Amino acid sequence: MPRPVLQDTSSSLRRALALLDAFSGERRELSVRQLAERSGVTRSTAHRLAKELVEWGGLERTPGGLRLGVKLFELGAMAPSPTSLREAAVPYLHTLHEVTQLTANLAVREGGEIVYLEKISTRQLRVPHTRLGGRGTLHATALGKAILAFTEDDVDLDALAPTMTRLTAHTITDPAALARELGRVRSQRVAYDVEESKEGLFCVAAPITSGRGPVLGALSVTGATALSHAERFAPTVMATAAAISRSLELRAA
Template sequence: MRNSSSSLSRALSLLDAFDKGDGELTLTELADRAGLPKSTAHRLVGDLVRWRALERTPHGLRLGMRLFELGHLVPSPRELRDIALPYLEDLHTTTRKTVNLAVRDGIDIVYVEKLLAPNEPVPHSRAGGRLPMHCTALGKAILAYSPPALLDEVVAAGLRRMTPKTIQDPRALRTELAAVRERRIAYDVEESRIGLHCVAAPLFDRRGEVVAAVSVTGMQSRSTARHLAPAVLTASLSLSRQLSA
């Protein structure tokens, strides 16, 4: 059993070696990133290819379609996305900005859906990608309505600096979250990426617990971002009513 567990952990470390922007990696790159001997990586890659978790390319290896298929079977985010999509599309049409839906995973947010604005790329995030909670409007919208223990965990992990404007003082973050609770709107003012402003609002289920957040983001001024807040809040209230039904 220990050997099986060890093999599984090593195989998963190969999959985890892929990062945003990695279309494919060589066997050597995979082994180095996973901290495995090349011979071990070669053996495990063979198993993963047979299971379709990895696919061979002319120049290396890439993640396989089996992972894509399984990802779409994860129930909660998929069901949330299906319910939220009409509201996201309305918000996208109204604002003509990039619209995001995200859930919490540990002390990060994971993007469940992203509707891109024409001619205004948002390169630092993608559906299925993750960012820290403390420097994103989506994360702050969720964190503000989560149990205090989660904020303690976020602070204990260190408030990683993403840009010069990232909040790194725990007291400043607590003050910011108190303001989020007052207005039910959270902002990211170039805290996750310079030039980007984001406006987010929380989503609640029938128990009144925060389950996700919705946002609008773009290369816009702070005043423009604030003008988008009513549309984001309206979408979050309507969607929360749907989730509570």
């Protein structure tokens, strides 16, 4: 009987992808044992697949174990991305960072999370925060709430409930409470995260649109805690988001 090549390849592919997915911003170097534990594959399989990934260039050996390889960077550079949004937003983000002296962020929604497209950090932000290309929650970040509030399709918050994990004592985990919060965001066109995603941080975000179309993403500034302090930056964040939105509208005209 012929060997079911596609089925075997698919299974091996899923396991290899699980190995790659085991890495994170906090764990950029892993041993084979750690790869096996974090991916859920056996150690012998992890060892075999890691060897093949090293030969292909997807992984690189280090004195302490393994890390992601240059091949993945090459492929990632060719992957489609919201290029026009990032290109339009980056100059404004630099100005926002300079004016506020806070970390400026740009993010888009991907499924049930946000992905950070750009981050201009400030040395004054000493609390560990997100990273470029990293992900965040929709319900506990100002960026996520700004995007959710202006999403054209009705957002099923009850369906989102299982992902609404409590990250701090201030995290909103009740769909009804989040619905009220999103109503406020729509009314004021600004979203806040005051120690909802991480203790010691506030974030102020505003949505980015293109004309009357759907929300494209959001930008924010992040800094020290206190709602009164955060509210001081709301007009600047909103004006920057409006300027980017206008720029995108002119580009599309």
